[in-house]
Amino acid sequence: MGKIIVTGASGQFGNAAAKQLLEIVPAEDLVFLSRTPEKLAEFAETGAHIRCADFDDPASLPAAMEGGERMLLISTARVGTRVGQHTNAARAAAAAGVRQIAYTSIINCDRPDNPAIVKNDHLATEQAIRATGVEYTFLRDNQYSEAIALAMAIPALQMGVKPDNCGQGRVGFVSRDDCVNVAVGVLTQEGHGNHAYPVTGPEAISIPEAMAMVSQMAGKPIEVQHVDDEGMFAYFDSLGVPRHASDIVPDGPIPWSSDDMVTFGTAIRAGFMDEVSDCVERITGKTPRTLRSVFEQYQGAWPV
Numbered sequence: 001m002g003k004i005i006v007t008g009a010s011g012q013f014g015n016a017a018a019k020q021l022l023e024i025v026p027a028e029d030l031v032f033l034s035r036t037p038e039k040l041a042e043f044a045e046t047g048a049h050i051r052c053a054d055f056d057d058p059a060s061l062p063a064a065m066e067g068g069e070r071m072l073l074i075s076t077a078r079v080g081t082r083v084g085q086h087t088n089a090a091r092a093a094a095a096a097g098v099r100q101i102a103y104t105s106i107i108n109c110d111r112p113d114n115p116a117i118v119k120n121d122h123l124a125t126e127q128a129i130r131a132t133g134v135e136y137t138f139l140r141d142n143q144y145s146e147a148i149a150l151a152m153a154i155p156a157l158q159m160g161v162k163p164d165n166c167g168q169g170r171v172g173f174v175s176r177d178d179c180v181n182v183a184v185g186v187l188t189q190e191g192h193g194n195h196a197y198p199v200t201g202p203e204a205i206s207i208p209e210a211m212a213m214v215s216q217m218a219g220k221p222i223e224v225q226h227v228d229d230e231g232m233f234a235y236f237d238s239l240g241v242p243r244h245a246s247d248i249v250p251d252g253p254i255p256w257s258s259d260d261m262v263t264f265g266t267a268i269r270a271g272f273m274d275e276v277s278d279c280v281e282r283i284t285g286k287t288p289r290t291l292r293s294v295f296e297q298y299q300g301a302w303p304v
Helices: 012-024 037-044 058-065 082-095 118-132 145-159 176-188 207-218 229-238 258-269 279-284 291-301
Strands: 003-006 030-034 049-052 068-073 100-106 135-141 161-164 195-199 223-226
Touching: 003 012, 012 030, 012 176, 030 037, 037 049, 049 058, 058 082, 068 082, 068 176, 082 100, 082 118, 100 118, 100 176, 118 135, 118 258, 135 176, 145 161, 145 207, 145 291, 161 207, 161 229, 176 195, 176 279, 195 279, 207 223, 207 291, 229 258
Parallel strands: 003 030, 003 068, 030 049, 068 100, 100 135, 135 195, 161 223
Antiparallel strands: none
16 A cells, blocks of 8 residues: 655644644655655654755655655645645645645635635646645635634733624634544545535534623633725734735735735625535544634633
8 A cells, every 4th residue: 555645744633634644644655745854753763754945946755755646735825825835735646646635725716706816826836736736625714713712812902902804794604623533534534536625613603692701701702893905904913914915025024914804804794705515524423623612722811
């Protein structure tokens, strides 16, 4: 049997997937890739194969992909330029004989009317993977619960207000843990080739409802201030957030752009994230985590 490859194994998602795979797959059948393989020392000791792979350097990829049968391609963080990276990885995998590529995409990226610009990179990557002729499994994740529990809840509690352009749009928030579980499932089970799965939590909740839950759990008030898209841009401008991906300073203090965030909110408001599926339970056999359970996990990081 060929090996299972995990790209970006030094990142949060990849690290969690690698650890889980080591529990069910012999270490010698696992290949963990990173641009910084020195960060994978903990895995080298298990007997897994640690390889350097730089998606910006296609010449580095044939050796990295050698012997692989299935690959988890984890989306890189470079919004706007990552499609080229993903395409290089997919083509190299196909050339190396990999027969299945599972890719961490986003929910409803195939809807042409979806206004979230983040969908553009994911859809283009899905198309690049399809073009290789390799079996694909698209893991179209909804918004991570952890993003709400940390990146949204903490400043909202600190300021007591949360400017928001999502309206009453609901989101099937999903824990990253469940997304990792699904990814491991499709890599270690049969029958997932040429499928696109909407990966969601068990319920759809609006941002105001989520902030009310945070407020109640923390015992501190949060006022959700409903603003339009221009108001949301103004808020991010006041924080010094660059408007476009092309304006992001490499290795700068803010690695994301406001047009990404604002259009994501537009998509939520328009109902594109209002989806709940049974994919987590069907693939993993486990009930997906609720948003409240993730809040409880990270509540200790909230300001008191």
